[in-house]
Amino acid sequence: MYRLSGVVKRYRRGRATIDALAGVDLTIEDGDQLVIKGPTGGGKSTLLQMLGGLDRPTSGTVELDGTDLARLSEAKLTRVRAATVGFVFQNFNLIPTLNAQENVEAALVPLGTRAAERRRRAAEALESVGLAERRAHLPSELSGGQQQRVAIARALVKQPKVLLADEPTGNLDENMRDEIVGLLEKMWREHGLTYVVVTHDTAIARRASRVATIRKGHVKVAEN
Template sequence: MYQLKNVTKTYTGKRTVHALRSVDLEIGDGELVAIQGPTGGGKSTLLQMLGGLDRPTSGSVLLAGDDLAKLSDGALTSARAERIGFVFQHYNLIPTLTAAENVATAMVPLHVKAEKRTRRALEALASVGLAERADHLPGELSGGQQQRVAIARALVKEPRVLLADEPTGNLDEATRDEIVELLEGLWKEEGLTIVMVTHDTAVARRAQRRLRIAKGTVTER
């Protein structure tokens, strides 16, 4: 699925930051991978590389053979829209849209017709146990429910990869376990490749494979 070759990311400003240092990494199709490490160690930067949200300073990021580092801006936008689902710690839901409308927004770049967007959004919400909450605004939902909406939004476009950045970071322990079980179920049932950044060792232990990144260097755990 992914093959990273000698990936380096350097940020320059008042001081130079080496966020990633010559990273070589392979992630197989259908793997569930957890990434841990200290703050500032490069976790989020690595996830941004995998998601095509940023480009490496040097090296290649191959997704199913396509080098995300070399795609045009338009092709990279299409790759993100069609192949990659994103889940973030802070949900990033639009507060004035209902749960179903939030989920449907993921299909706009794919030019899915409105009627089909609505149907698929409702199906996605049902798949995460929120069929009865489709007409609720984010402010009317609990944190765990909002994260389920965010997961449904990521999955509704039927991506090959799900990238999750601290998906349980704002949740209590019981809700955390519910979300992790949901992700595990989707991984097993849908055959998704899931890469998850987490500070929570209890969450990381549930993964099929664990990586650690510190000072821009990736190691297996």
């Protein structure tokens, strides 16, 4: 379970001070599905980065299962990210010189998984997203939707507890958007994940059980 208390994230921009997050209090239960939406620059991605341990708050606490991520050493925080959190990004973030299988396997390297086990799990993950026959293809040889499926397989191959998605359909057309969102929701249900997605798309927000709207660093949560 996530528990955020009084989370502030402050940036300096020239002489101005910007509060990307302005005292956020938020609880996300295990297995929850939460959409974070709001205007550009409102703090959506900053909040997701806090949940994923990609950034630290200026003040406040970000607890995951009772551990304050903000107080962990960088080494321990890296371990949490590697073992517990799966990330899916708008721009896919695949390594262009690695094929689909190798991109998925890369997520298991920081965990010390043996090569044979990496190959087996990566192949199973690609099969689960419908890309078993594309595992030898480079990212440049895949469509945008296929690249995002590889990214989803990479996020899930390490069997995380949390799945965080930052505008995962931002570079896809409407039909592919619905396909990818459906796949993410399928994986959330089948794996019992805590699933948090940032989006500006109201069609995606309507599908979630809970929606956190963030404006000027302030969060309001509503049930759908």
